Amino acid sequence: MRKLHFHPCGNYNETYEDELTIFETDFGRLWLIVGLVLLFVVIPFISSTYMLYILNTIGIYAIAAIGLNILIGNTGQISLGHGAFFGVGAYTAAILATRVNSPFLVSLLAAGLMTAAVGIVFGLPSARLKHLYLLIATLAGQFIIEYVFVDWESMTGGAEGIIVMEANLFGLNLRNDRTFYWVIFICFALMAWIAKNLLRTRYGRAFIAIRDNDRAAEGMGIPIFRYKLLSFAISSFYAGIAGGLFSYYMMSITPEPFNLWLSIEFIAMIIIGGLGSIPGAVFGTVFIVSLNEVLSHLTEYLMNVGASVGAAITIAPLREFIFGLAIVLFIIFEPKGLAEVWRVIRSSFRLWPFSY
């Protein structure tokens, strides 16, 4: 048995392999295993149905947020159309499931690939330009895709949407919240693992080089256009997979949820969570989904109190205000987001009682 690795008191890496390791210490590996056991064995059995619903929503959005983080946090390009791309995935999966009765995994994968293809179409004109033209092109993409959802009635069912049949996977009925929980979180773990490893490959390093200095990156022989487009396609693929899961989970989809606001929520998730960090994307998703739930409960509560219906209606815009405020405060005070907060907490535990 090899020796256990503990935290060294400095940076003693001697090879590139050392630099690239995911787990600096064996405790990291241990904690990951504990976390996975909690996630897959303990939590699904102790959670109520409502809790499972929230966790599933978090899982789905977290996949999309991880994808967006590859684009914004690691490549330094902004997309304002992530919500619509999420919708493309949802519609692709729903159409395949209802029209050709395709099996769950096939339509999920197809949703991802289709969304990546759509992403490339909107990324093509903008990726070759300097400045943040991708932001503008994806804003246009958001509106064009929304229009297609509503107006291509023969395919998307227009404003009424599509009812998705219940899905089966290996003989398991996916109607159940708990069964779906496992499906979602297996996808989530897989996608997070792919993302983590992607960032260690030459592609991931090229993305980071482009973010930090595109001229220097080009000078070092990175074809910027191709890599920007690739990053955008990957991030769209993540959105597509998440969208596919969303349509199977929600059972019916309408164009309504996939609006600009959803795109903004995705951006808020990764800013609040921490740009360029995979745990950050997850933290941000948890934060935003919980915030949404708390605020909607608050509105509902005020509605039910009766006399305060007026107050409930005036309180609704406060949701936007709080979102905006959260983004603004995080950018000013903690630009690295919740992931950094988490890191500080962890290292203060590790270093206790000597805080330096």
Place this chain on the structure above:
Amino acid sequence: MEFFFQLLINGVSLGLLYALSALGFVMIFKSSSVLNLAHGELLAIGAFIFLALCAWAKLPIIIAFAITLVGTFALGFVVERLFLRPLIGENLIEVIMMTLGLGIMFKGLLLFVFGGDIHSYPRFLPEGLSIEVGGIFIPSVNVATLIIGILFLIIFGLFFKYSSQGIYMRSVADNQPAALSLGVHVRRVFAMSWAIAFIVAAMSGIVLGIINGVNVHNLSGIGLKVFPVVILGGLDSIGGAILGGIIIGLLETFTGGYISTSMREVIPYIALIVILMVKPYGLFGLVEIERV
């Protein structure tokens, strides 16, 4: 033929509105190369301050207008100082995210204070401005828009070309570190450009409010319509913004008139994608050539 001309007139006047609302956006981009995602909300802030002053506080129009301009100018300084100053020297992407956050925040605040209804101003424009040509009536508001638009074009053209402040702004936009090392007071330039952008946006917001009524959702939606306009005209060109606005306005009304009304809302964005493919720096934009 009558229909065609009516559409033409409608398109041009709509386009002038777009052009007018694009001016503040171009102003920010020209001086700091920030894509301001809060532009629609800036329009709305100006429009609502003016509304509160002239319709609710019943101040005379001229005084209300003056207070609005001074107030938004001050507000621009405050917003810059509180939210954007900490980001000087940071990545552009963070500044853009900041404008996104600010936009949502302002929108929520405006909705909270004024609600989502359409408000309207008391009438105050002189009727004598309206023009009637061959049976087609052009209301005085649109004539006023045209005049204001051309006025802005001249003022800003001169400002950026000849005034030292304007030249500083262009230098900061072009290369912030270089401008800093040559002794340009970057912080002051930023503060100035946000304050001016707030004023310009307030004026555009007021004109938009006179024509369409004052509504938070409408105004912040127009803030997004600015993108096709400025991409067509060239992101950093004020003349381009005006021409781009008119072309996008025409495109919208003609699509609405001849093809379908549901297409009308997306056609500017389709045009945007096409322009990015064919002529990415727009009609009058500065073409950046960079070789490594």
